[in-house]
Amino acid sequence: MEKYATEVEEYKKNFNDYCSITERLEAEVERRTKKLEDLRRNAEAEKLKADVHRLVNDVVATCTRAQEKEDKHQKDGELGVLNANVESQDLALAEMSAKIEVLQFDLVNxxxxDEGKKIFEDGKQAGGTELLELIKDKLPDINFDFLYKEGETAVLVLQPEVDNNEVVAERISSEIEPISEVVVEPTNGTLHSQALAETTSSEAVLEPTVRTFPTQSTYTTVFENLQDL
Structure with a gap:
């Protein structure tokens, strides 16, 4: 009996050990199961995060393409307006050039x-020939057409073969004694030069205004208001 009692006690002890091991194993299984669930949830969270980032990038790219397309349409529209303005200005310039050619032709005619020749003779009688000869003597390379007087205004018409009328105006102001200064002011594409005069006579005032009209080959320069020559 004592032997059986000892074996029973040993069996009980072993059973308790097995139960303890089983409990530890169950706890370990539960811990590892929880860890696996945490890992799975983390993996799902990372995947969800990646999906969100991908969607955000897709939205940004779509918005960028849409903005670039809108900017291109706007620039194309602005370019169209600029081209239309250039064409309009080219047309206006062509019309102006045609009018200038007509005016120049009319001026030559x-x-x-007979009326033009008469006015030219009146200019000679008004003393304009002296100034004309003076300018021709000082500036022999500039071709003057004629000088005439109409009322109180004498007009000197010339056609210098130069591209820069400002140079001509500067030469006139520096080399022709009655004219002391020439101020050049470009206005609306037409060059205006105002010359101030210094004369010994208080009654003789020389205030020419220079206007240039560009043509295809020459510049026509008109000096107006040569008063009391």
Missing amino acids: FRDS
């Missing part, structure tokens, strides 16, 4: 007409 007027110069050769």
